[in-house]
Amino acid sequence: MTAGEGADDRWARAALSRLAEPTDRAVHAVIADHGPVEALRRISSGEGRWERFAERVRRLDVRRDAQIAATVGARLVIPGDDEWPNRLEDLPIPPWCLWVRGPLRLDEATARSVAIVGARSATSYGESQSSELAAGLVMAGWAIVSGAAYGIDGAAHRGALAVDGATVAVLANGVDRVYPAAHAMLLRRIAQTGCIVSEVAPGSAPMGSRFLARNRLIAAMTTGTVVVEAGLRSGSLQTMNRAVELNRPVGAVPGPVTSMMSAGCHNAIRKGEATLVTSAAEVVELVSPIGQGVLAEPREQPLPEDDLDPDTARVHESLPRSGGIDLDALLSATALAPMVVLAALGRLEDGGFAVKKDGRWRKLRRGT
Amino acid sequence: MTAGEGADDRWARAALSRLAEPTDRAVHAVIADHGPVEALRRISSGEGRWERFAERVRRLDVRRDAQIAATVGARLVIPGDDEWPNRLEDLPIPPWCLWVRGPLRLDEATARSVAIVGARSATSYGESQSSELAAGLVMAGWAIVSGAAYGIDGAAHRGALAVDGATVAVLANGVDRVYPAAHAMLLRRIAQTGCIVSEVAPGSAPMGSRFLARNRLIAAMTTGTVVVEAGLRSGSLQTMNRAVELNRPVGAVPGPVTSMMSAGCHNAIRKGEATLVTSAAEVVELVSPIGQGVLAEPREQPLPEDDLDPDTARVHESLPRSGGIDLDALLSATALAPMVVLAALGRLEDGGFAVKKDGRWRKLRRGT
Secondary structure, eight states, rough: OOOOTTOOOHHHHHHHHHHTTTTTTHHHHHOOOHHHHHHHHHHHHTTTGGGGGGGHHHHOHHHHHHHHHHHHHHHEEEETTTTGGGGGGGGGSOOOOOESSSSHHOOOHHTEEEEEEESSSOOOOHHHHHHHHHHHHTTTTOEEOOOOOHHHHHHHHHHHTTTOOEEEESSSOOOTTTTSSGHHHHHHHHHSSSSESSSOOOOOOOOOHHHHHHHHHHHHHSSSEEEEOOTTTOHHHHHHHHHTTTTEEEEEEOTTOOOOGGGGHHHHTTTTTSEEESSSHHHHHHHHHHHSSSOOOOOOOOOGGGSSSSSHHHHHHHHOSSOOOOOOHHHHHHOHHHHHHHHHHHHHTTTTSEETTTEEEEEETTTT | TTTTTTHHHHHHHHHHHHSOOOOOOHHHHHHHHHHHHHHHHHHHHTTGGGGGGGHHHOOOOOOHHHHHHHHTEEEETTSSSTOOOOGGGGGSSSSEEEEEEEOOHHHHHTEEEEEOOOOOTOOOOHHHHHHHHHHHHHHTTTTEEEEOTTTTTHHHHHHHHHHOOOOEEOOOTTTSOSSSSGGGGHHHHHHHHHHHHHHHHHHOOOHHHHHHHHHHHHHHHHHEEOOOOOOOTHHHHHHHHHHHHHHOEEOOOOOHHHHTHHHHHHHHHTTSSEEESSSSSHHHHHHSSSSSSSOOOOOOOOOOGGSHHHHHHHHHSSSOOOOOBBBBHHHHHOOOOHHHHHHHHHHHTTTTTTEEEEEEEEEETTOO
């Protein structure tokens, strides 16, 4: 293919996803200024500042990339398409295009979505929390986005799939490639029921810098991000930081302070970067627009005695369960003023906490 | 004893600790307005609003209380004494006096002190954290104050004692009484090396309202408070709330979200009432005056590659570990401008990350 030949925007963007690494500033600038077709023409010229792309331009074959995509049933989504997640435009350097596999429409799947991310070397506690959170969020009507990596990511996808939920895997390699290899079955299931997404061309290998770029996509395309487990240097903390930069709500799950896999979460909570979350309901509260999804204060089933004011509680605790106590003895036991004690006894009697028999007061067991 | 007879301030306050329950508003007001001697005279009159104390006045015997105190080697500490912890004056209703046992001077022991409190029905995780925190704080020069209850309290005292640290037990009953009974040995050790404190007269039994009052003393006499484990209705949360009201720094230790014993801590962190703390060093940072005890950011031993800028990192990851790659191949592999690649190679060579041999570049293993 020579520069610009027959290239409409769509083909140009596909070609750029092969030529230029994600977040290449110069490429972003020329696309922004001149559109993808002209950008491709200039880059393909191999002249001046674009000389660095010469070798890649020589090898470029968009038709072959499109054929690979077709083989796995992948489609190309570009800005302006209905399926394009508009949240991606919040990024300083959005992807040139997305390659997408699977039956879900990406814009619809991500409209109400939570990124669940975390360490590859997760603990069983972390994996269990990841799956539970994902399933709980699905039940509340949210889709789960993650990176299909070992550990927290895989557990999040599985938790969503287990309750027939929508889940999106965003990869650092081409959507045709299976990485990690041991997640072949998981990726196949996601491709069958959810969505597999990548900004690099089909056939592309995962590389360190592409994981960093991929993390920003996860943060940008979701409503909010939750880190379940992360060491102090975990890549998932980069996803979290991208979400913070984009003003997306960010949660972190606490764990035992003895677990290095929770240290990144605890540190993020301490620094105010993440809100501590312990349940799907708390995540829903975090990612919901203000006034929606608001949680009741968590509490155990209250004992009715908890609602008593201090004086009434003191009178109540001075009452025997059997036998009974007369008013004078009660005044002495409580060292409260007679008016206070009498008022308290009235409240206790009204509330069914106390009963008077033969001039003597005793506690009443509630519910009897 | 009749009203005011031979009663100087000290005896009057001792008598009041027998007559009036802690935090009795009317008693506080009359002491504040007229001093303890006149307060005792009015209350002992049994007239008018003081009639409610008549029975207790009849039974009052300060000499006997003092004898009980002497038997266990307890002393009376009142406001104005050198040993009085001045922080107690921050309370809306300070104690009338304190009964104190043990070799430590209470003011000195509490000057740099942390309250470690939590659930009676703690988990082994919680007890372990409580002991570890206490020991770590002692090593950093802080005394440990707690309530000698089962669970987190007991573990905190034991953690301090295990490293020969200063520890103070604040009780809801007389300092002569052993409660809970199973902590007889623990209380004896605290009395031998630390301090046992109560605001109620010797011989007094523990009562629900006295635990609430005791909790406020723990919060008030310490520099800050840490909750290690707490159910959603744990009494230790009251201690925490008192500390919040007094503007004392408050920390809470996270734990597994599956543990109800950590639910109170997580809730307090979520509500912004407590700062998440995972180590003694973080507690020291929390309770230290601003600018002291500040922590370095926690991080794992960094790999040197972490300090590379993105372009240099991309060049570095494109270098083979053996053999080598020439500049043209590197330009193609990285799709970076020649100037950028050359600058990156210079940085990598200077940093000992890369080496050039026969015109080909390869990674250098650091430290070799």
